[in-house]
Amino acid sequence: MNSSPLSRRDFLRHSALATAVAAAPLILPSGLRGQNAPSKKITVGIIGCGNIADGHYGPLLGSPESLKVLGVCDVDRDRVNAAAVRVNTAYENTDCKTYSDFRELNRRPDIDAVFICTPDHWHALIAIDAMRNGKDVYIEKPLTLTIAEGRAVVEAARKYGRVAQHGTQHRSMKRFHDVAEFVRNNGLGKLDRIDCWIPPNNRFCDATWKPEAVPANLDWDLWLGPAPWRPYSSIGCHYNFRFIAESAYGQVTNWGAHYLDIGQWALGMDDSGPVSVEGKGEFPSSGLFTNATSVNFTVRYANGVPMHCRTRYEGGGTVRFVGERGWLDIARDKMSASDPNLLREMQAPNKPIQLELSKNHQDNFFECVRSRARPIADVELGHRTTTVCNLGQIAMVLGRKLQWDAAKEEFVGDDAANRLRTRAMRSPWSLA
Amino acid sequence: MNAETPAAPAAKSKKVVSANPADRYSNAGPSPDPWARCALIEYGGDRSYAWTVRERVIHTPAAETGRTEQQLLKSLATPGRTEAGLAFICQMLAMVGSAKSVPVLAPLLQDAKTTEAARYALQPITGPEADAAFLAALGTLTGNAKAGLIGSIGVRGDTAAKSALTAIKDAATEPAIVRGAATRALARIATFKA
Structure with a gap:
């Protein structure tokens, strides 16, 4: 079995597979490797620390037993510093690193997933770079600026076998x-x-x-x-x-x-x-x-x-x-x-x-990061x-x-x- | 003067030529030509002439795009053309440009100061003329501009560019960003049929 996400239809049709998937020797994101992977924390990076990212801090920082934000990235130094303070205050440490260039964050081998909350003209390139570097991605809406960019993101998700959730949370x-x-x-x-x-x-x-x-x-x-x-x-x-x-x-x-x-x-x-x-x-x-x-x-x-x-x-x-x-x-x-x-x-x-019924859009994404199923709002x-x-x-x-x-x-x-x-x-x- | 006095014959004056027929009812002089004035717009300035041109470009019937293209190419040659004007005209050419635009855009593509705008116009123009213009610019551009150019070649899927891109990919003298662009462009071109 490879790490490509299953189609949601197939995943649900063969419900027994859902259990099997959790135990199967999948190629999991870096932080999830290990025999008891479901108990491991999923490590996260946030790219773009403005208005749209605000809605993600609560869910991401509110589950320290299963999630950990390791890095934040923004081209605005004031914004990225404020984001790091927010994360570090929640964790009561100074572990969260700041980046101005998304490529540096995407190349961190210890990050499993990235949230892309930048202006729309950046979504496609950042998502493709992240997936090329083995990250699962949560891409804020709209998925991309142009139609060609959207198809390229879908192709990248399939090529690199990544879980890619579109941030249309009404689906959940x-x-x-x-x-x-x-x-x-x-x-x-x-x-x-x-x-x-x-x-x-x-x-x-x-x-x-x-x-x-x-x-x-x-x-x-x-x-x-x-x-x-x-x-x-x-x-x-x-x-x-x-x-x-x-x-x-x-x-x-x-x-x-x-x-x-x-x-x-x-x-x-x-x-x-x-x-x-x-x-x-x-x-x-x-x-x-x-x-x-x-x-x-x-x-x-x-x-x-x-x-x-x-x-x-x-x-x-x-x-x-x-x-x-x-x-x-x-x-x-x-x-x-x-x-x-x-x-x-x-x-x-x-x-x-x-x-398919999903109760929470971020939770659905992280469930799929673990199971490798396709998320409720697949790319x-x-x-x-x-x-x-x-x-x-x-x-x-x-x-x-x-x-x-x-x-x-x-x-x-x-x-x-x-x-x-x-x-x-x-x-x-x-x-x- | 009473009402029956015949009017004196009008003095012969130099005929004012205007692009706008309505100007004959005005004594305010000819209307500015939006095709020329759109080349002079400034960032943060009045873009009403550009808006007029944009509307004309967009609503040009398909059979008349050649004439619109020629007007845009003429706009490109406006003396005093600004950076914002160049960018605007190239955005319009991206919608209606054809092989006829290539000889005008090709020199701009090779110039680091104008290459971005020219590439914006040229990338969607299909055909061997535009392909050749992209290949020629490989020899003049460097650094980021060259990487962007290579990216466009990859997006266009020009299979004839493979040998040139392979040489760039393997050239130790090229910066990493250029070699990386060549690598990705080759991968992209490999997905196109020769």
Whole structure:
């Protein structure tokens, strides 16, 4: 047996294998080697110590009996030092090391897994480098910036036999699981459409931004990495990168990655995608921010079901499934239906199609690091969801309807659209 | 003067030529040409001309991309072209550029000061002309820029570049980052059919 993750379907189908896997002589990550590997601590590195990483410290530091954070990495010295203090304070020691260059952390042989919480334009390269160096990876959403990067990450995960979890934690929330499973089992009858609502941009930049001196604590060249060079501006760095198309695709990838993902799950499209996309976005014509301030696109699947994605200015993100029996509306903190009976039916056991249930996204990842099974949000489905986000972005940029071949991962008969599936990286970085 | 007095004939003046037909209704002079002005944008400055060009590039019908490409190439030659202007024009050429752009972009690819923008435009252009431009630049670039160039060759899957990349991979005089890039590019090219 090699260390390649099993497909989740195979893993569940042969339940006896689950026990066998734990005892089998797998090629385990460095810290897990040993006869009683499940009792060993999994060692972790965190790359990117900003806003998104904040949500991981609690779970990672709260299980010192099974997990240990050995290193933190950020190109902002203030941020990485603060992260190290946080880790060392929790452990009451000074063991956590700091890094400004992810390659140094990735080359530590004693680290089993890395959490990638950087700006989106870095996700693919850091993940591939980590997997090449034998790390399992938890990659924050969106999986990658471009479609080509996403496929490269999936290929790397398979080539190096690594566990790779996409940070779409809705997949590990029972509410979303139940709705997806209910829809998959035709609980709403024939599905009419899916409506995804995403929040509006929460930062803005007018035409008055100016280049600034790079702060002494920041390695701006490494912050940019593969993104096209531009001068430093505090407006266009931490957090706000998501509104600049060289780094991210705004709320399309920030929140769309969550809600479009549930649509993909409910439709059984985890290894495929829609057949067409069209949309219109409102893009700022001045200032540093270039991503849409208003989003409106529709992807359509081979069964005829459309999934709409639109900006909603009040009420936050949500996904609504509309079928012949009514509708279900679900967000992180609430769920409602056109008929209360639908909510009761949803809880009925023994549905013909049963989706995997994960109670906690980080726990699921670490369980898979030990078992070598594929996680609840394996990179393939993460890539497919991120692709849907990309399709919407590309359709809005080009302003025309596009046909998509999900098997070939290419647009049909549209050279300009196909070119937007990838982009050249700034030296010395490359997907090759 | 009463209303019946015939108007004096208009004095012959030099005809103002403008790209914008609406200018004949204005006495404010000709509109600036966005294709030229987009080459002069500055980081942190007004990018409205670039926005206008971007809209025209994006909405060019497929049958007319050749004309748009020519306009962009003309923009590249604008006197006083800025770094931001070059980057912008190359981003547009990345969408509509063809073999016709290669002779203009190839010298920029070989220059360390302009190679990043040129590579951004050239990487998606398929065909032997662009392949040749990448190979030629191997002889002029060094260090990080050369590593990036090699990465693009790998992404393009140019099987004809294997011997050149193998020589670089084995060259003790090349820095590790360049040799490493060559190694990975060769591995990538091996996945393409010759």
